[in-house]
Amino acid sequence: DTEVTQTPKHLVMGMTNKKSLKCEQHMGHRAMYWYKQKAKKPPELMFVYSYEKLSINESVPSRFSPECPNSSLLNLHLHALQPEDSALYLCASSQQKGQGPNTEAFFGQGTRLTVV
Amino acid sequence: GEDVEQSLFLSVREGDSSVINCTYTDSSSTYLYWYKQEPGAGLQLLTYIFSNMDMKQDQRLTVLLNKKDKHLSLRIADTQTGDSAIYFCAESKDQGGKLIFGQGTELSVKP
Numbered sequence: 001d002t003e004v005t006q007t008p009k010h011l012v013m014g015m016t017n018k019k020s021l022k023c024e025q026h027m028g029h030r031a032m033y034w035y036k037q038k039a040k041k042p043p044e045l046m047f048v049y050s051y052e053k054l055s056i057n058e059s060v061p062s063r064f065s066p067e068c069p070n071s072s073l074l075n076l077h078l079h080a081l082q083p084e085d086s087a088l089y090l091c092a093s094s095q096q097k098g099q100g101p102n103t104e105a106f107f108g109q110g111t112r113l114t115v116v
Numbered sequence: 117g118e119d120v121e122q123s124l125f126l127s128v129r130e131g132d133s134s135v136i137n138c139t140y141t142d143s144s145s146t147y148l149y150w151y152k153q154e155p156g157a158g159l160q161l162l163t164y165i166f167s168n169m170d171m172k173q174d175q176r177l178t179v180l181l182n183k184k185d186k187h188l189s190l191r192i193a194d195t196q197t198g199d200s201a202i203y204f205c206a207e208s209k210d211q212g213g214k215l216i217f218g219q220g221t222e223l224s225v226k227p
Binding site: 004006031033040041042043045048050055056058090092094097098099100103104105106107108109110112 | 146147149151156157158159160161164204208210211212213214215217218219220
């Protein structure tokens with residue numbers, strides 16, 4: 001089982017709304033990631049969690065707030081977003097982070113977010 | 117994606133071989149990856165290669181690595197219409213776990 005599950009698949013939210021994206025994996029992976037992907041562009045890293053602790057924040061605006069409640073779950077809380085935040089948000093996990101064996105990342109199908 | 121470069125488009129006929137090329141800059145990268153993304157979907161890990169290898173074959177896929185030239189290629193044998201997608205190469209930047217992706221090559225397979 002190499003499945004990373006993301007919900008919802010699609011989300012439309014207003015600029016004053018608060019919403020959350022969810023990501024789940026049951027592969028026993030200890031590293032989890034949030035990436036943002038604009039149309040026709042490569043994914044860009046937002047956050048890395050390792051052993052449920054935030055290890056990388058790529059200077060992401062505070063209107064995006066990640067949370068890792070346990071080793072299987074990763075959330076991304078959204079508040080006061082802008083239309084330019086509309087994108088595909090991808091969650092990934094790997095057995096461990098870094099370079100070397102067992103670091104290959106498996107991605108979910110993404111949440112397509114539209115901010116109106 | 118400025119550290120990893122790919123050509124943007126490739127068009128082939130069904131049954132031909134496709135070769136997608138990638139150049140990277142970080143000589144310390146130990147693992148290099150190929151991902152496939154179909155329209156509206158997430159990224160599917162196709163294969164990866166360790167930097168002390170020159171070649172890796174997995175069914176229809178062959179990865180070649182020229183570490184001296186920092187050049188990576190993905191060959192798809194007997195390309196099918198279902199192979200139409202965007203293909204990203206990626207390098208693992210450092211111990212932090214960050215993947216640096218190329219711009220992606222859009223492969224179009226014509227019947």
